Every structure is written in C-alpha cells, then in structure tokens.
Amino acid sequence: MDEQQRPFTLWHGLRLSSFQIGSAMGDILITSIWNRILIVNFGIPATPVGLLIALRYLLSPLSLWAGNLTDNRSFFGLRRTPMIWLGRVLMVASLPFLGLSVVRLEGSTSDTWGWLFALVSSLAYGVGTLISGGPFLALVRESAPERLQGVAISMAQTVLIIFFAFVGIGFSLWMPTYSSQVFWQMILATMIVGGFFWFFAIAGLERRDAMPPPDAQGPTTATRLGDVLRTIWSDRRTRLFFLFLSLGTLASWSHEAILEPFGADVFDLSMGTTTRFNSYWQTATVITLIIGGILWRKRPPEAQQRVASFGLLVMALGLVVLVMAAVAGQRHLLEVGLLVFGGGFGVYTYGGVALMAVISPDRHAGAYLGLWTISTLLFKGLGTFLGGATRDLLLLQMALPPGLSYGVVFLLQALGLATAALLLTRIDICLLYTSPSPRDRTRYRMPSSA
Secondary structure, three states: OOHHHOOOOHHHHHHHHOHHHHHHHHHHHHHHHHHHHHHHHOOOOHHHHHHHHHHHHHOOHHHHHHHHHHHHOOEOOEOOHHHHHHHHHHHHHHHHHHHHHHHHHHHOOOOHHHHHHHHHHHHHHHHHHHHHHHHHHHHHHHOOOHHHHHHHHHHHHHHHHHHHHHHHHHHHHHOOOOOHHHHHHHHHHHHHHHHHHHHHOOOOOEOOOOOOOHHHOOOOHHHHHHHHHHHHHOOHHHHHHHHHHHHHHHHHOOOOOOHHHHHHHHHOOOHHHHHOHHHHHHHHHHHHHHHHHHHOOOOOHHHOHHHHHHHHHHHHHHHHHHHHHHHHOOOHHHHHHHHHHHHHHHHHHHHHHHHHHHOOOHHHHHHHHHHHHHHHHHHHHHHHHHHHHHHHHHHHHOOOOHHHHHHHHHHHHHHHHHHHHHHHOOOOOOOOOOOOOHHHHHHEOOOOOO
C-alpha cells in the first residue's frame, strides 16, 4: 500500500489523540490533586512529595529501551501495540495504591504503609508511562504519511493539553474541598474512562504481521541498542538538541509541584481555585497551538526553530509576571502570568514537536522518540523535584517570606528558559528522516470508517 492509499483523516487523528484523555486524567490526579492534598491539607513538605512525583521520570531510560525494542521486535505479530497496552495496564493498576496512600497518610503523615503505597503507585504509574509513551508516539508518527507526521504528533500533544485543561476544571468542580470519598470516585473514574480510551484509540490500527521486521534478525536487542545509542550520540546536532530539550523541559516544569501550594501559601486560595491554575495556562497553550497550526502549518518542520525560541522567551516573560505577583502580593497578576506562560508554552510546543519529528529517522524512530521522551520526562521530573526542594529550602529552612520564596523559584525558571532559547539558535537543524520503506508503509492501516 503506497502513501496515497494511506490517508490521514481527521477522524483517524482524533481517534489516535483520544488516547491522551486517560493520560490527562491520570496526570492531573497525581500532580495537581494528590500533591495538593499531601502538601496543603496534610502539611507534608513539598520535597518528599515532589520526589515521589519525580521518581517516575528518573526511570526514563526505560523509554529508550521500549522504543528500540518495538523498532526491532514484534509481539503476537504486532510491534507497538502490545508494549503500549502493557504500560497502560500498569498505570491503571497503580491508581488504587494512590488512594490507599491518602487514606493512611491522613491518619499519620509518618505512616510507613502510606509512604509504601505512594511509592508503589509512583513506580507502577511511572514504568507504565515510560514503556508505552515512546511506542505510542512512534505509532502516531508511522500511521501518517511522511509530510503529515509532525502534524499527527502535534495533534496528539494538543489534545493532551486540551484535556489537561478540561480535566483540571472538571476535577476542581467535582472536589472544591478535600474529601476522601470524592477522591476515590475520581480514581475509579480515571481507571474506567482512561482505560477505555487507552484501548479504543489504537485497537486494530497496527496491521498484524506474523514475521518480525527484517532488521530484527541477527544481533540481540541489547547489542543493537548500544549501536543505536552510539549512532545517535555521534551527531553533534543530536547532542545539542538533547541538551536544549532537557534544559527547556527542566525550566518549564519546575513549578509543577508548587503551583497550587503557591496559591494557598501566598494568597490563601481554596483547593477549587488552585486546581484551576493548570487549566488557565493550559487553555492558553491550546489556543496558541491551534493558531500555530493555522499560521505555520505550511512551514517545513525544520523551519520551526525561531518559533520554538520565541515561545521560550514568552514563557519566561509570563514567569517574570508571576515573580511580580508573588513578591508584591498582587493577586490580579497571577492569572495574567499564567496565561502569558501558557501562550508561550503553546508556541514552544508547536515548534519543538515539529523539530522532534525532524530528528527522528524512520529506521530508528522508536529509539529516537524514546530518547526525546527520556529528555522530557527525566528533566520534567528533575524540574519538579528541584522546584519543590528550592521552595522548601527558602520557605522552611531559611524562613523567607512565602512571596519571596516562590518568586525566586519562578525567576530561576525564567532564566533557564531564556538560556534554552539561546542554545536552540546554535543548533543547525536539517531534515534527517528518509522515506519509509515499503514494509513500513503497509504495516499500519486506517480503520474502515476512516
């Protein structure tokens, strides 16, 4: 089947992107609600909570392993799908332990079983995310014609951000004040709704093939992975892009564990109000992603360098506004800063995703996308931890005023984003991927309704 017989329809893109509904529900439950309950309601320091959230990101090398494995092996005649579903089953299984951790820690913040349940939940959710995320992006990329591969990945990422906003608002209305019973209801809803879309989005998409890919013959996966890593890392542009992506991600997410506590500590805002913080900036992100898709859709992916740099600088500006809000106690600037930050994040995401598609050759698409997943997840986790640890150092150890403590964290984020924008200008991006092989072109099929 040639590329013309393999159309990428709107329905096909939306169906693939519905996979992200469960991802948004799970991430909001853990990084917005669970951490707020522990830090604000239970009075637990942000450092151990941020470390638990970051733990799954520290296991990110699993993403490269899984991506390379699905590049070179088939399971039950399928390459990507079994690994994706295995990871999502682990994520569903992790959520009851999240609820058990809250039950135990509500009685005593030093309860051993409570922390053990939290650890098990973080590990299972993290491993599941890591072994399925890279193969899913590879499946999205390979199911579209070459000229639309960046668009396909951008659509999936846009839907994820859209549902971050929707789920954040929905959960905030569902539980405006902490309730153990309502929290369990949210967990059950995430397991059922998320599990359904994780299955529905990709069921039947990948064509079954009893034989493994031709390049699966010969060397073992472990040896092949080492060869792939050496090939990847031998390109200076790849190394610089990894550094850029890592620094940009670290600076972008250092607020994740402290944004809601910031609203509570500095402005004494309710849980329902602070839960909507993520929805504010993510809504702005969605709007700019849509506008970007209209304005820049005809630009070749390798021409998105300036777009990504501009987005980083706008994000830095939004964080400077948050610094002013925190230090001067100006409540009315809070939403302004979040909206500016979110708008810049959308521009940065649009350009950055296109660049990721460029630097992911067909032959090792899973491995390359696994490497970019390592960068984003590992440094997202590190940023989450460092943001919480810096807040604790300034607020709890040095006893600085809450506004100043949070303001310093936001200022450090802004400096990191500006540095990442400067680094991106030093990378010579060029089109690296080649035309798919005939075998790759027939491996994926559209649903009959498409």
